[in-house]
Amino acid sequence: MKPPLTHKPDPSLDLLLERTVDVPVELVWKAWTTPDLIKQWFAPRPWSTMECEIDLRPGGRFKTVMCNPEGQEFPGEGCILEVVENSKLVWTSAMGPGYRPYVGGTGESHGGFVFTAIITLEAEGNQTKYSALVVHGDEESCKKHEEMGFYGGWATVLEQLVEVMQAEQGK
Amino acid sequence: MKPPLTHKPDPSLDLLLERTVDVPVELVWKAWTTPDLIKQWFAPRPWSTMECEIDLRPGGRFKTVMCNPEGQEFPGEGCILEVVENSKLVWTSAMGPGYRPYVGGTGESHGGFVFTAIITLEAEGNQTKYSALVVHGDEESCKKHEEMGFYGGWATVLEQLVEVMQAEQGK
Numbered sequence: 001m002k003p004p005l006t007h008k009p010d011p012s013l014d015l016l017l018e019r020t021v022d023v024p025v026e027l028v029w030k031a032w033t034t035p036d037l038i039k040q041w042f043a044p045r046p047w048s049t050m051e052c053e054i055d056l057r058p059g060g061r062f063k064t065v066m067c068n069p070e071g072q073e074f075p076g077e078g079c080i081l082e083v084v085e086n087s088k089l090v091w092t093s094a095m096g097p098g099y100r101p102y103v104g105g106t107g108e109s110h111g112g113f114v115f116t117a118i119i120t121l122e123a124e125g126n127q128t129k130y131s132a133l134v135v136h137g138d139e140e141s142c143k144k145h146e147e148m149g150f151y152g153g154w155a156t157v158l159e160q161l162v163e164v165m166q167a168e169q170g171k
Numbered sequence: 172m173k174p175p176l177t178h179k180p181d182p183s184l185d186l187l188l189e190r191t192v193d194v195p196v197e198l199v200w201k202a203w204t205t206p207d208l209i210k211q212w213f214a215p216r217p218w219s220t221m222e223c224e225i226d227l228r229p230g231g232r233f234k235t236v237m238c239n240p241e242g243q244e245f246p247g248e249g250c251i252l253e254v255v256e257n258s259k260l261v262w263t264s265a266m267g268p269g270y271r272p273y274v275g276g277t278g279e280s281h282g283g284f285v286f287t288a289i290i291t292l293e294a295e296g297n298q299t300k301y302s303a304l305v306v307h308g309d310e311e312s313c314k315k316h317e318e319m320g321f322y323g324g325w326a327t328v329l330e331q332l333v334e335v336m337q338a339e340q341g342k
């Protein structure tokens with residue numbers, strides 16, 4: 001078996017957030033793969049994540065229901081593609097569970113575009129080198145995602161993840 | 172790590188070909204994962220497969236160029252999703268290498284629809300229980316694929332695979 005693919009970002013099609021966070025790699029992994037934890041950090045407050053369902057294996061369901069402050073719900077059902085414990089998690093909004101492609105790939109539940117999120121983690125002592133690479137099919141989708149506030153949004157929820165997991169550590 | 176997902180076909184969205192073939196499971200796997208062998212069986216003759224490139228890991232390229240008897244080329248570039256040696260191979264026409272979704276999901280290079288192919292193999296002595304499950308995003312895509320001759324085509328190329336690998340065994 002070959003080692004996991006290394007992804008080279010394409011600046012015109014991909015969005016990349018890289019940070020080093022003050023949480024051990026096992027806890028970042030746990031935050032991304034445990035529904036009860038996802039609910040605490042996945043949506044930028046005052047949005048919330050009301051529901052989360054994860055079947056943690058290739059082809060498994062990755063479902064969230066986010067909720068805006070007015071109580072409107074935004075369900076999103078994606079598919080998990082790759083699971084390398086404490087190292088790599090890949091999921092996509094372009095398919096549903098069982099790798100079923102969404103026809104048209106319009107990603108209605110995800111802002112009118114589809115993407116694949118490639119989360120890679122690397123331990124640096126008790127810290128974690130965190131990379132979220134989000135790949136799109138064309139420049140328009142990428143731009144739309146950026147204009148929706150990708151960088152601010154994904155940075156904010158990462159800060160929330162850190163806060164939640166530091167509190168978990170203290171328990 | 173959970174065991175690989177078991178797929179339950181949906182008769183309105185999926186096409187399923189099941190056969191027991193007279194080739195050991197390791198050779199069916201080899202036929203599906205070796206470009207030089209793919210070229211010998213993947214297209215129903217008198218069509219041919221001129222090119223094949225496989226990066227055998229999740230996110231890797233699955234590329235073929237088929238050619239009709241008039242010499243017209245039909246390139247198809249998909250993405251490998253799951254690799255369980257001698258047991259399960261999944262690839263999709265809905266994404267390119269690196270899990271990049273095709274925008275619109277129109278699958279121009281694959282007859283105007285997109286699909287995911289889930290090949291599962293099981294040893295039965297020196298024979299192999301072979302299952303090709305092809306999942307679509309809507310009934311229209313599924314119907315289009317069936318009308319294009321899915322059952323005849325996939326059965327024919329499986330016969331070609333058997334013939335090629337039986338010849339390999341005799342070498």
